[in-house]
Amino acid sequence: MSVTFQDWMKNIQADTERDLSAYLPAADALPAKLHDAMRYAVLDGGKRVRPLLVQAAGLLFGADAGALSRAAAAVEMIHAYSLVHDDMPCMDDDALRRGKPTVHKAYDEATALLVGDALQSQAFLVLADASTVPAARQVAMLRLLAFASGEAGMCGGQAIDLDSVGLSLTLDQLEQMHRLKTGALLRASVVLGALAGKDLSAGELKALDDYSRAIGLAFQVVDDILDATEDSATLGKTAGKDAADNKPTYVSILGLQPSIALAEKLRQDAHAALAPFGEQALRLREIADLIVRRKA
Helix, strand or coil, X not given: CCCCXXXXXXXXXXXXXXXXXXXXXXXCCCCHHHHHHHHHHHCCCXXXXXXXXXXXXXXXXXXXXXXXXXXXXXXXXXXXXXXHHHCCCCCCCCCEECCEECHHHHCCHHHHHHHHHHHHHHHHHHHHCCCCCCHHHHHHHHHHHHHHHCCCCHHHHHHHHHHCCCCCCCHHHHHHHHHHHHHHHHHHHHHHHHHCCCCCCHHHHHHHHHXXXXXXXXXXXXXXXXXXXXXXXXXXXXXXXXHHCCCCCHHHHHCHHHHHHHHHHHHHHXXXXXXXXXXXXXXXXXXXXXXHHCCC
16 A cells, blocks of 8 residues: 555545534524533544554445445444543543543533434434445444443443442453453444445454454553553553552452563454455554554
8 A cells, every 4th residue: 555554644634624513503502501511521542543444444345435435424423422421520530631630620410411412413423324324234334333332341341340340350351441441342343344244254364353342441551651651741541540440450450461462462463363354454463553552
């Protein structure tokens, strides 16, 4: 590919920002406070890892640009809603996200709750309008996103996380929690992008699942490493909060250096999973590298 990964990533991030802005209600439309807060929560921030995964998988399977735009925006809205709720006082009670005050700090708690609810609904509206995808596959995409974001995925993982504060988890228990909380939506991003292009064979789906499993776990391992080693200004969120809240992490269970080694092994596992696709999966490999080698 002649375009460098950095340039490709910047292009996708800019396109995602533009698309999200178009798919969100106008800030001055009634109810204006809610709409303004929705845009505050979603726009002007974030690495857009999930849209990058959607687009990279779509590139691998020749997906339609319009369908990819909607799938990428939908999964990012789900992610943004989860962050808004995660930051609220009843959950992690955080004041900083993406380098700016969290939604409940910038607005109020009731607005933050409604922002999360509205973004979840908006995500499914956006994906449901992906009219270039055959109906059966579109239903499969909607089901996939619902499954990954609900009790069997992201919400279930968050529930386990909240119930685990102060407990001594085994490594297997910690991995299960993060496969749901973080990994499920990352897997959905990959498979949504692929399904925007074609019906998947069993072999193709297994390869994507193996890749997604590796990057999903790596994402959380690196998050734990960064939480223990970087400052709040670098991270754009409160550093050291997991330790302060007595939450189990990979660093607290394994130690720092073994966690770094695990992240690197998972990066290699992600690369190996993509072997059946050859060089056409270059962007997915590069995203695995980004996830493991990021500094924030």
